[in-house]
Amino acid sequence: MPPATAPDMRSQMRQNDHSSDASARRKSPGQQSPAQAEGIASGEMTTVSLKVNGTEHTVTLDNRTTLLDALREKLQLTGPKKGCDHGQCGACTVSVNGKRINSCLSLAVMHEDDEVTTIEGIGTADDLDPMQQAFIDHDGFQCGYCTPGQICSAKAVLEEIRAGSPSHVTEDLTARIEVTEAEIRERMSGNICRCGAYANILAAITEVAEERA
Amino acid sequence: MTVPLDSSDMPGPMKHVRKALPHDSAEMHVMGTATYIDDMPEPVGTLHVVPGWAREAVRGRIVSVNLDDVRSAPGVVAVLTAKDVPGINDCSSSFGGDPVLAEDEILFYGQVVFAVVATSRDAARRAAIRAKIEVSPITPILTPEDAIDADTTVLPDYQFRRGSPETGMTAAEEVLEGSMRIGGQEHFYLEGQVAMAQPQESGGMMVYTSTQHPTEVQHTVAKVLGVPDAAVTAEVRRMGGGFGGKESQANQWAALASLAARFTGQACKVRLDRDDDMIMTGKRHDFRVDWKIGYDLDGRIRAVDMEFLARCGYSPDLSLGVNDRTLFHADSSYFYPDASIRSRRLRTDTCSNTAFRGFGGPQGMLAAERMIDAIAIKLEKDPLDIRKLNFYDGERNLTPYGMPVEEFEVMHDLISQLEESSDYWNRRDDVNDFNSANAVLKKGLALTPVKFGISFTLKHLNQAGALVHLYTDGSVHLNHGGTEMGQGLYQKVAQVVAEEFGVTLDKVRITATNTSKVPNTSPTAASSGTDLNAMAAKVAAAEIKGRLIEFLCEQHQCGTDAIRFSDNKVFVADESFPLSEIAKQAHWARIQLSHAGFYATPGITWDRESATGRPFYYFAYGGACAEVTIDTMTGEMTVDRVDILHDVGHSINPAIDLGQIEGGFAQGMGWLTTEELVWDEKGRLRTHAPSTYKIPTAADIPADFNVQLYKGSGNPQSTVYRSKAVGEPPVMLANAVFCAINDAIASLSPGQIPNLDAPATPEAIMKAVQDLRSRRPSS
Ligand code: FES
Ligand code: FES
Numbered sequence: 001m002p003p004a005t006a007p008d009m010r011s012q013m014r015q016n017d018h019s020s021d022a023s024a025r026r027k028s029p030g031q032q033s034p035a036q037a038e039g040i041a042s043g044e045m046t047t048v049s050l051k052v053n054g055t056e057h058t059v060t061l062d063n064r065t066t067l068l069d070a071l072r073e074k075l076q077l078t079g080p081k082k083g084c085d086h087g088q089c090g091a092c093t094v095s096v097n098g099k100r101i102n103s104c105l106s107l108a109v110m111h112e113d114d115e116v117t118t119i120e121g122i123g124t125a126d127d128l129d130p131m132q133q134a135f136i137d138h139d140g141f142q143c144g145y146c147t148p149g150q151i152c153s154a155k156a157v158l159e160e161i162r163a164g165s166p167s168h169v170t171e172d173l174t175a176r177i178e179v180t181e182a183e184i185r186e187r188m189s190g191n192i193c194r195c196g197a198y199a200n201i202l203a204a205i206t207e208v209a210e211e212r213a
Numbered sequence: 214m215t216v217p218l219d220s221s222d223m224p225g226p227m228k229h230v231r232k233a234l235p236h237d238s239a240e241m242h243v244m245g246t247a248t249y250i251d252d253m254p255e256p257v258g259t260l261h262v263v264p265g266w267a268r269e270a271v272r273g274r275i276v277s278v279n280l281d282d283v284r285s286a287p288g289v290v291a292v293l294t295a296k297d298v299p300g301i302n303d304c305s306s307s308f309g310g311d312p313v314l315a316e317d318e319i320l321f322y323g324q325v326v327f328a329v330v331a332t333s334r335d336a337a338r339r340a341a342i343r344a345k346i347e348v349s350p351i352t353p354i355l356t357p358e359d360a361i362d363a364d365t366t367v368l369p370d371y372q373f374r375r376g377s378p379e380t381g382m383t384a385a386e387e388v389l390e391g392s393m394r395i396g397g398q399e400h401f402y403l404e405g406q407v408a409m410a411q412p413q414e415s416g417g418m419m420v421y422t423s424t425q426h427p428t429e430v431q432h433t434v435a436k437v438l439g440v441p442d443a444a445v446t447a448e449v450r451r452m453g454g455g456f457g458g459k460e461s462q463a464n465q466w467a468a469l470a471s472l473a474a475r476f477t478g479q480a481c482k483v484r485l486d487r488d489d490d491m492i493m494t495g496k497r498h499d500f501r502v503d504w505k506i507g508y509d510l511d512g513r514i515r516a517v518d519m520e521f522l523a524r525c526g527y528s529p530d531l532s533l534g535v536n537d538r539t540l541f542h543a544d545s546s547y548f549y550p551d552a553s554i555r556s557r558r559l560r561t562d563t564c565s566n567t568a569f570r571g572f573g574g575p576q577g578m579l580a581a582e583r584m585i586d587a588i589a590i591k592l593e594k595d596p597l598d599i600r601k602l603n604f605y606d607g608e609r610n611l612t613p614y615g616m617p618v619e620e621f622e623v624m625h626d627l628i629s630q631l632e633e634s635s636d637y638w639n640r641r642d643d644v645n646d647f648n649s650a651n652a653v654l655k656k657g658l659a660l661t662p663v664k665f666g667i668s669f670t671l672k673h674l675n676q677a678g679a680l681v682h683l684y685t686d687g688s689v690h691l692n693h694g695g696t697e698m699g700q701g702l703y704q705k706v707a708q709v710v711a712e713e714f715g716v717t718l719d720k721v722r723i724t725a726t727n728t729s730k731v732p733n734t735s736p737t738a739a740s741s742g743t744d745l746n747a748m749a750a751k752v753a754a755a756e757i758k759g760r761l762i763e764f765l766c767e768q769h770q771c772g773t774d775a776i777r778f779s780d781n782k783v784f785v786a787d788e789s790f791p792l793s794e795i796a797k798q799a800h801w802a803r804i805q806l807s808h809a810g811f812y813a814t815p816g817i818t819w820d821r822e823s824a825t826g827r828p829f830y831y832f833a834y835g836g837a838c839a840e841v842t843i844d845t846m847t848g849e850m851t852v853d854r855v856d857i858l859h860d861v862g863h864s865i866n867p868a869i870d871l872g873q874i875e876g877g878f879a880q881g882m883g884w885l886t887t888e889e890l891v892w893d894e895k896g897r898l899r900t901h902a903p904s905t906y907k908i909p910t911a912a913d914i915p916a917d918f919n920v921q922l923y924k925g926s927g928n929p930q931s932t933v934y935r936s937k938a939v940g941e942p943p944v945m946l947a948n949a950v951f952c953a954i955n956d957a958i959a960s961l962s963p964g965q966i967p968n969l970d971a972p973a974t975p976e977a978i979m980k981a982v983q984d985l986r987s988r989r990p991s992s
Contacts, residue, residue, distance in 0.1 A: 062335075064335075072251075072252075076254070078245070078248070078251070078252035079244070079245025079246070080245070081249075081403070081404070081453070082251070083403045083404075083405075083487070084487045084902060084903055085486065085487060086487065086902055086903075086904065088902060088903040088904050089403065089903055091403060118245070119243075119244065119245030120244070120245055120246075122244075123243075123244065124244075125240065125244065128240075128243065128244075132243035132244065133243075135239075135242075135243045136235055136239045136240065136243055139235065139236070139239075139868050139869070139871075139872050141236070141239075141242050141243075141699070142236075142454075142699030142700065142701070142872055142873075142876055143402075143403065143404070143451070143452060143453045143454045143698055143699025144236075144238055144241070144242030144247050144451070144453070144699065145249065145402075145403040145404045145453030145454060145699075146403050147242045147243060147245075148242075148245040151243060181916075184911075185911045185912040186912055188910070188911040188912075189910035189911050189912040189913075190910075191910075191911070192401075192403065192903060192908050192910060193403075193911075194400075194401050194402060194403045194454050194456075194880070194908060195403075195454055195699050195872075195876045196875060196876030196877070196878070196879030196880050196909070196914075197872060197875070197876055198875075198879060198909075198910075198911045198914045199875045199914060199918055199920075200872065200875070201911065202911060
C-alpha cells in the first residue's frame with residue numbers, strides 16, 4: 001500500500017481503494033436504489049461483522065455508513081476523530097488488517113470480517129504502547145484531537161518502512177529503506193496537527209524507531 | 214524596568230511550578246479517551262441539527278423560502294427559521310448585526326437561513342439541500358477597493374497620531390512608499406464547531422459547547438431563547454483547538470442547538486460539516502496596507518504613515534479589538550518619532566472576520582517589517598542592522614500610543630543572543646556566496662523581533678474568577694473561568710494550586726469550565742488565560758490555606774511561620790499531619806473550605822476615546838531567524854532552518870511553553886506561506902476544505918528547527934510566578950520566514966524592493982520575481 005504522503009484527496013482515495021480491494025472483491029456492496037440516487041435518507045441496510053480491537057461485532061447499518069461513523073456511532077469507539085470527513089486530515093486513521101486507512105473514506109460494509117484496530121485497541125492505561133508512551137514523553141500533542149490518528153499512523157509508518165514500502169522521498173528503491181527523519185515526515189504528512197506539535201510528534205516517532213532498530 | 218523584581222515573590226524550590234510536566238490529559242489523549250463534545254454519550258432521543266443556506270447567494274434580498282420538501286424529508290422533526298426565535302435573533306459578541314437565522318437578507322455566502330432538526334445528522338443534511346430559496350441578488354462588495362469606493366465600514370475609523378508625520382516626512386532624507394496585501398487565515402481547529410443542548414426543567418438549558426467564551430455562549434443562548442442568563446448553563450471541558458475561532462464564532466451553533474432543543478424538548482446537537490464550517494465562520498482579517506516611511510541615510514526612521522484597510526466582513530463581530538491591536542503592533546519593535554497610523558474597518562459582503570491568534574497584531578507587525586526591509590534594500594544595508602538601529606531603547610522608548618517599552622533591554626539582549634546562536638553573520642556570508650553561485654535557486658535570511666502587548670485592550674476583560682474547594686479527604690476541586698483548547702491552561706493552573714496547597718498533582722481535580730461555577734468570565738483569549746485564571750485560583754487556594762493557618766495557630770499556639778504545607782501534609786513546627794486530617798478538624802471547627810478567588814490585572818489605564826493611558830500590563834518578547842531557499846523558476850520555497858529564542862518570563866511549565874512556541878510558529882508560517890483563502894469573483898469561498906487550503910504538515914516544518922526559552926530574570930510585573938503569556942506571541946516569529954523569502958527575491962536585483970504579498974505562496978513568489986525582473990535595472 002502506498003503510504004499517505006500528503007493531505008491530498010486523490011492520493012488518499014487511492015490508498016483507501018487499494019487497501020479495501022480484497023474485501024470489496026469478497027462481496028458486493030449494496031446496489032444503489034432509486035431512493036439513494038435521489039439522495040434521500042432511505043439507504044439499504046446490511047449486516048456486517050467486524051473484528052474491532054479483538055472483539056467480534058455484528059452491526060446492521062445503512063450501506064452508506066462510513067467505517068468511521070460505524071466505529072464512533074454504532075460501537076461507541078470515539079477515539080478515531082472526524083476532522084474533515086474527506087480523507088484530508090488523518091484524524092480518523094485506524095488500522096485495517098494491519099494497514100492504516102482513513103476510516104472516513106471507507107464504507108463499513110466493505111469490511112466484513114476485517115480486523116480493525118483503533119486507538120482504543122493499541123494499549124491500556126497500565127500497559128501503554130511504546131508509541132503512546134513516546135507521545136507523552138515528547139509532548140506530542142496540544143489539544144489532542146489529532147493524536148489518536150497520529151499514533152495509529154505513526155505505528156503504521158514504522159511498519160511500512162520495515163516492510164520496504166517506498167515513499168515519495170525514498171531515494172533508492174532497491175535498497176533497504178532507512179528510517180530517516182525525511183521518511184517519517186513524508187509519511188506522516190497525511191496527518192494534520194493544527195496545533196503544530198509536529199516537532200514533538202516527530203521526536204516521539206523517531207525515538208520509537210530507534211528503540212526498535 | 215519600572216517594577217523591581219520582588220524576591221519575596223520568588224519562593225524557594227518548588228515542587229510543581231516551573232516543571233516540564235505533561236499536559237493533564239496526556240494519557241487520555243494517547244489512549245483516545247479524552248472526551249470532546251461529539252464523543253459524549255448522547256441522551257436517548259438526541260436530535261441533530263444542520264444549518265441550511267442559500268447555496269448560490271452571496272448578497273441579496275430573500276424573495277421566498279420554500280421549505281416544504283425539507284419538512285417532508287425522511288427523519289425530519291422540525292425546520293426552524295428566524296420566525297421561530299422566541300428571543301432576540303442575534304448571536305453577536307458585542308455590536309449586534311449577526312442574525313442566528315437570516316431574516317430578509319443574505320449578507321454573505323454561507324449565511325444560515327434555516328435549521329433542519331432530524332433524527333440523524335445524515336437525514337438532516339440530506340433534507341437541508343432540498344430547500345428552495347429565491348434571492349434577488351445585490352452586487353456584493355468584496356474587495357477593500359469596493360468597500361472604499363462605496364465608503365462602507367462596520368465601525369468608525371480609528372488612529373494613533375504622534376508629532377507631525379507631515380513635517381517629519383519632509384524633513385526625512387529619503388522617503389519610500391508602498392502597498393502590500395496580507396491574507397487572512399482559516400482557523401481549521403481540528404475539532405470543528407460543535408454544541409449539544411439539553412433542555413432542563415422549567416425552561417432551563419444546559420449547553421455543552423466547544424467555545425473559548427462560555428459566558429458569551431450562555432448569554433447568547435439566553436438572549437436568543439428569551440430567558441434570563443441564570444436559566445442557561447454553558448460548559449466546556451476541552452476544545453480540539455480554538456485559535457480565536459471559538460471566541461465569538463461558537464455562539465451561533467450553541468444558539469441553534471438550544472433553539473432546536475427548546476422547540477423539540479429533546480437534546481439537540483449541532484456539529485458542523487467541515488466545508489460548512491469553513492464557509493460560514495469568520496477568519497483572520499485580511500488587509501491592504503498602504504505605507505510611507507521617511508528615514509535618514511543611516512536607516513533611522515524619521516516619520517511613518519500607515520493605513521490599514523481591513524476586510525471585516527458583513528458585521529463588526531470582534532473587529533474593533535482586532536483592528537485596534539493591529540495599530541498597537543504597527544510599530545513592531547521600532548521607535549517611530551512622528552507617526553500617523555490609521556485603521557479603516559471595511560464592510561464587505563463576506564463572512565465576518567474574527568479573532569485569530571494574534572488578534573490583528575501579526576498584520577500590524579508584518580507591515581512594519583516590510584518597511585524596514587524596504588529601507589535596508591534601498592540603502593543596500595543588512596536588514597538586521599536597520600532593525601537594531603530602530604529598536605526602542607532608553608531614550609527612544611515611547612510607543613505611538615504613549616506606553617513606554619520598559620523592558621527594551623530584554624529585547625536587545627534576546628536579539629543579540631539569537632544573533633549569536635543562529636550564527637547570523639556567517640550565514641549571511643554563506644547566503645551571499647550561495648546566491649552568487651546559483652542562478653535559479655536563491656537563499657534568503659532574516660532575523661525578526663517580536664514584541665507583543667499582553668492584556669485585553671478592552672479593560673473590563675482583564676479579570677478572572679476561580680472556585681476552589683478543599684474536601685475533608687485532602688483532595689482539591691479546581692474550577693476557573695479559563696477554557697482548555699490544548700494550550701495547557703488547566704495543567705498550569707493545577708500546578709499553581711498544587712504548589713499553593715503543598716499537595717501532589719493527583720490530589721487536584723481539574724473540572725470543566727462551567728458558567729454556574731464561575732460566572733461572568735472573560736474569553737480565554739489575548740494569551741491571558743494563565744495570567745488571569747492561575748492568579749484567581751492562587752488567590753482562592755491561598756485564602757483557604759490562610760484559614761487553615763489561622764486555625765492551626767490557635768490550636769497549637771504558634772506563629773504563622775511555624776506552619777508549612779508540603780507533600781500532602783501540614784507541618785506545624787516539628788510535627789506533621791496529613792492535610793486530610795487538618796481539613797477534617799477545620800471542618801469540625803466550622804471553617805469554610807471553599808473559596809471563590811478573583812483577580813483583576815492591575816495598572817491598566819487605557820482610555821480608547823482619548824487614546825491615552827497604559828493598555829498593556831507588559832510585553833512578551835521573542836526573536837526568530839529563518840533561512841529559506843526559493844526556486845525562481847517555479848516559486849517553490851523551502852524553509853531550511855529556523856532558530857527561535859522566546860521570552861516567557863519564568864515559565865510555569867517549560868514543556869508546554871515550548872509546545873506553544875513551536876505550534877504558534879508553525880501556524881504563523883502557514884498563514885504567511887501556504888494558507889491562501891480564495892474567494893471567486895462572485896464572492897464565494899473556493900477554499901473550504903484542506904484539499905484546497907494548504908495547512909502545514911509534518912513535512913513543512915523546518916528541517917533544522919531550534920527553539921529555546923530566553924533565560925531572563927522573569928516578568929518584572931508581578932504575574933503568577935513571574936511568568937509571561939505565551940499563546941499568541943509565537944505566531945509572529947514566522948515573520949522571519951516571510952522576510953527571508955523577501956530577502957531571497959531581493960537578491961535578484963539589488964536596490965529593488967520586491968512586491969511580495971502574503972501569503973508567499975509559490976504563485977506570489979513567482980509574481981514578485983517576475984515583477985522584479987521586468988523592472989528596468991536601478992530605476
Ligand atoms: S476525518 Fe478522515 S481524514 Fe479527516
Ligand atoms: S494536538 Fe491539536 S491538532 Fe494536533
